[in-house]
Amino acid sequence: MEDVVYTKEHEWLKVGSDSITVGVTDHAQQQLGDVVYVELPDLETEFVAGDEAVIIESVKAAGEITIPFDGVVVEINETLVEQPDLLNTAPQTEGWMFRVVPKDKFDVSKFMNLEEYLAYVQDGEQ
């Protein structure tokens, strides 16, 4: 079983025992540029797959993070509100965004593993 999987929207999903941690990939933060503002969801928000969960504003543009599965928000990384640049400096560690308890059994096979994701990024750049 994969510990971390990736989405086509350049999010990483870390599969824990009872929740999934969501963040953006290093490739995503490079594309965004310097992040200056992050708006996180409220705790206990119930999301349906495809909902907009996070708003990220960089110096040059605004972007949204959508959630790729149904679930309830159980924790948010409040440090990001004061230090939005963590998304640039540590996107895959301290720059995590929120944790969700999925509504249904989480199916990792719907997402990409690291190797597949890196190939996907490379394809996009060509």
Next chain:
Amino acid sequence: MVLNSLASKKTIFYDSHIAAHGNMVPFAGYLMPVNYSAGIIKEHLHTRSNAGLFDVCHMGQILIKGKNAIPSLEKLIPVDLDALKINQQLYSVFTSPDGGVLDDLIITRWAEDCFFLVVNATCKDQDLEHLKRYITACDISLMPHQSLMALQGLRAVEIMSELAPEAASLQFMHGCCSDINGIACYITRSGYTGEDGFEISVADEYALELSAHLLSYDYCQWIGLGARDSLRLEAGLCLYGHDMDKNTSPIEASIGWSISRSRRTGGSKAGGFLGSDLILQQFSHGVKKRRVGFVVDGRSPVREGADITDSNGQIVGKITSGGFGPTLQAPIAMGYVSEENSNEGSRLDAIVRGKPLPIKVARMPFVNQRYYRG
């Protein structure tokens, strides 16, 4: 920013940008760097505290020569060119017959009957047509094979004092012919970052060599269009096509100061430029809306296009430029609001993602300009 899907041209510095890991995007018909590996915020702060080099070759450099240059140009530009000394320059605009702004520009007097204009990249072809349509008795040309770069920031003058001491002693909005290590160039003390700095016009064939001299200083580096935009926004300067255009008058755009006194009502050469009746009437009697600056509550940037509402939820204006000010570490914006809401301190809302976000009319520049005035 204006993106252009047409085939993009490259400036003489294209390979240098790639070597500096420039993130290249089509802009005004050219492939230009938005940022380099440092990123917009670091590039912005570097310019304010050190020295930044900007490729502005995409801008138009226009030469106008002829006996009637002054009266001809004064029909299109609301300034007093007789009063302009040789090697002195002014910020101005091309006005339209209905009082709008066709482009903003810097005009420098090179000789008795010779003027040098720097105009926006997106407007240069249209500006040239405009000039040729109204001025038939002068030679007018877009200077071919001429590069333009801007050296900006607190330490720009340190570099210039070593390479071209005569340029280092210029005052803001003055220029001189110079020679940097044998390369002939025209240098002005000007720029669009709010910092002290220089713009250097040089023949294409020597441009790379000259840029290498400037970049040999370890505190000087390339700066992209992203930081150029955030620097000019903090300096409270208009971006043509966003903060003003053919549908806004210079008075509405709050650049009435750029109209020379002698061209205003009661002056010795009052009016006589395209749209002057309307523009001077607005100068004396006021306008219904005008461009102002805004500070924003919280950290979320407010972007171009956001509606501005009053306390009753009525739309009273629109944001025309907005972003995050790296020097201020806060979001800032500019836009147009109805006159009654335009006083400093007026509390309004900008509609961001469907929700009102409190903003306040603020004095510009947001960051003090540091032009060198002797």
